[in-house]
Amino acid sequence: MSKAYNILFLCTGNSARSILGEVLATTLSHGKFVGYSAGSKPVGFVHPIAMRIAREIGYPLEILRSKSWDEYGVDGSPKMDFIITVCDSAAGEECPYWPGHPATAHWGFPDPAKVVGSDEHIWEAFRSVEIGLRNRIELLMDLSVDKLDHLQLKNELHQIHHKFS
Numbered sequence: 091m092s093k094a095y096n097i098l099f100l101c102t103g104n105s106a107r108s109i110l111g112e113v114l115a116t117t118l119s120h121g122k123f124v125g126y127s128a129g130s131k132p133v134g135f136v137h138p139i140a141m142r143i144a145r146e147i148g149y150p151l152e153i154l155r156s157k158s159w160d161e162y163g164v165d166g167s168p169k170m171d172f173i174i175t176v177c178d179s180a181a182g183e184e185c186p187y188w189p190g191h192p193a194t195a196h197w198g199f200p201d202p203a204k205v206v207g208s209d210e211h212i213w214e215a216f217r218s219v220e221i222g223l224r225n226r227i228e229l230l231m232d233l234s235v236d237k238l239d240h241l242q243l244k245n246e247l248h249q250i251h252h253k254f255s
C-alpha cells in the first residue's frame with residue numbers, strides 16, 4: 091500500500107461518535123486510513139463508554155482527547171482526505187476551510203452520550219453507533235480510493251451511508 095488516507099470525523103462535542111469513528115477507522119483499516127476526530131464545541135472529555143470500546147478494540151487511549159476542529163485547519167496539521175460529520179448539528183454548521191479539498195459526507199447517528207436510562211440501555215446506544223460506523227468504514231475500506239476522482243469519492247461516501255439508512 092502506497093498511501094494512508096486521513097479521515098476526520100466531526101461532531102459537536104467530540105466525546106462519543108466522532109471518537110468512535112477515529113478509533114474504528116484507524117484500527118479496522120490496518121494502515122489504509124488514519125482516523126482523527128474533533129468537534130465544533132468540544133466538551134473537553136471522552137465519554138467513559140467510548141473509552142471502554144476503544145480499549146476493547148486495542149486503540150491507544152493516551153491519544154484520545156476531546157478537541158476542536160480548529161486544530162485541523164492550521165498550517166502543519168495533517169492534510170485530510172475525507173471529512174465525515176457524524177451528528178446532524180455539526181453537519182449543519184459552517185465548517186472551517188480544509189486544505190486540499192477533502193471528500194466530505196454526512197453519516198449521522200443519534201448521540202449515545204445523551205441517552206438516559208439503565209446502564210444496559212446506554213451501552214446499547216453506544217454499541218449501535220459502533221456497529222453503524224464499523225459497517226460504513228468496512229465498505230469504505232473496500233473502495234479503490236486511489237482510482238476514484240473527488241466527485242466519485244464523495245458519491246461513494248454518500249452511497250455507503252444510504253446503504254444502512
